[in-house]
Amino acid sequence: MNLPLGYRYASTYAGIRKAEKDDLALIVSDTTASAAAVFTRNLVQAAPVRLSRAHLRASRGRARAILVNAGNANCATRTGDRVALATSRAAARLLKVPVEQVLPSSTGVIGVELNPKLITAALPALVAKLSPEAFTGVANAILTTDLKPKIAFADLSIGGGTVHLAGLTKGSGMIHPNMATTLGYLMTDAAISPRDLQPLLAAATNRTYNRLSVDGDTSTNDTVVLLANGASGLKPNADDRAMFQEALTWVMQDLVEQIARDGEGASHQITIHVSGARTEDDAARVARVIANSPLVKTAIAGSDPNWGRILSAAGNAGVPFDPAKVDISLQGIPVCRNGLAARFDEAALAQKLKASACRIRFLIQGPGRGEARFWTCDLTKGYIDINASYRT
């Protein structure tokens, strides 16, 4: 793994969550980086989301540090705004950077006051141990109900050199499209202006984080940030930028697939590919209702090739199509042809569906060229276990 140049990382246990496992992390760029971000579109927004937005406005899209805690969302609390500001200030002071170049994030339970002293007391040691290698430690520290850290990398050759891209994310539950969804941080050492950076992140988010759903819920804290510090000394030109867009989308897709695979209680990661819709938006809409159907998700959990549930879910998308012109395949095996049952070896397919990755292909015959991929996971008793006892 080739990490981008000019970044340092650190994580520690600050006592925010009960389990003694790192819950506070810092990502610092050695120089001022261009910063782009997408945030939750939930009407209820956590204090750190509001403050990060304000900081990016004040800094005109520049940042030096990301301060993130797990174990408490700092949302719907009396002291939320004060806590977000006080902890960002403490980090800024120690790092000797302007406070508006610190972007705070939180994840965890909603409605419980977050004690800022836990963070400010841990910060000096956290800053002291910043190192270019501690990347995976940060990926571990931001996990909540996730089981595994999620990281992805890409190298990109441009104009006589190589720029690096690295991403880390957390997910698991309360994940749904139409927002940044969950926490994700992308770092690159390419030199890109804030003005050019935001559309790159927005386009990649639209095809990755906004096409991911675990349980249809959208958090109050969802945030994806992309930093570009230019430490490689390389500045992508207009042609390079299309390549950069692709690499960024690829890294973010990798992260999103990891989130789906590690969805709360998931036994199958599910990739849904819809094509033949009028537009990409229509295709994404069909894919989304399939992804969010508990009946589809439980069928996959049971390795049951119940394509009727897929067709029926698609019919609720509000997207016009002729059910008699739909082909569906599972794991590459056609199960529905022209809206009717195809002949297939059900036992053999049920066996194939025991694999941990499930592919659902939904093809609308006709001239439409809109297609979209969507990622989700199955719905199992594990999800119930995790969420019926979250706080206890």
Add this chain to the structure above:
Amino acid sequence: MNLPLGYRYASTYAGIRKAEKDDLALIVSDTTASAAAVFTRNLVQAAPVRLSRAHLRASRGRARAILVNAGNANCATRTGDRVALATSRAAARLLKVPVEQVLPSSTGVIGVELNPKLITAALPALVAKLSPEAFTGVANAILTTDLKPKIAFADLSIGGGTVHLAGLTKGSGMIHPNMATTLGYLMTDAAISPRDLQPLLAAATNRTYNRLSVDGDTSTNDTVVLLANGASGLKPNADDRAMFQEALTWVMQDLVEQIARDGEGASHQITIHVSGARTEDDAARVARVIANSPLVKTAIAGSDPNWGRILSAAGNAGVPFDPAKVDISLQGIPVCRNGLAARFDEAALAQKLKASACRIRFLIQGPGRGEARFWTCDLTKGYIDINASYRT
């Protein structure tokens, strides 16, 4: 229970479902009844839904019989339309009524051919045993994964006499608003013209079946039919009609609550009451996202007063409100005041949440007068058990 006059009922086991349990039923009015109906808005519609629609058009809203089977949805099959027509014709012949006065319904698995001979062979005996008392038998025969028959009644005094209203329904899974949702049949002996009947059913459906969700999925077969045969000899005048509307809504609400209580795997029925929204539609929209949130549903399953999930879900409704002006109570206990944690005895409330009925109150402070009730159930391992092995 006072059944409406002039109706007969019968049910039998025709061998459509594997388990030897009645799966075919008839409801017959002794005279031609006015008929109103609401159907699924899923793009994928089962053959019996299409045929019932066509029959109501051809008969100008008149019907003599409802023919319904469980165990097979007769949807997305090669022979669907032919099967629906052939079985309706067979019933019409035996009952000596025009075929367009027979309304067929089916519920069960999608995409499997339905053998019409199972139905036509069973019909003569079914017709022979029609009786005014076999009402509950029909309620039993239409169940699929439901555990209990669902029936409700009302008497209504109008102009010197009494008219009767009776309803039976099935539900359990694949239930979601914005359609007729599931199967429901309402019979009355009041005399009401087809023209007056449809708006009565539409208004009652909007506040009952369209405010019910078990798992957010909408079936291809959902149908609610209201028959009015005039056998009481009483014709409600304009004033009586408002009372009839109320009685009908009350009966349908009773049925809907029974469906929520008997939701697949449900351990809690949940009633959500939202008030203070700008309009009733806005209130219903907020209630719906709360009802469909797996995080809310699993919290209730775990008797966990996790109001943060309720507030966060509401924030995704696309309805404007100020989170700082929201009060939430559970089982009548305030848990959130002005968008912040209220002081409450958590252990005592967790105990109260072990009751089988859970009430969620979501109040937006301010001048808005829009309010709505919505019914759902919690999400438990039982739901997974039922749906991960439906066909096997």
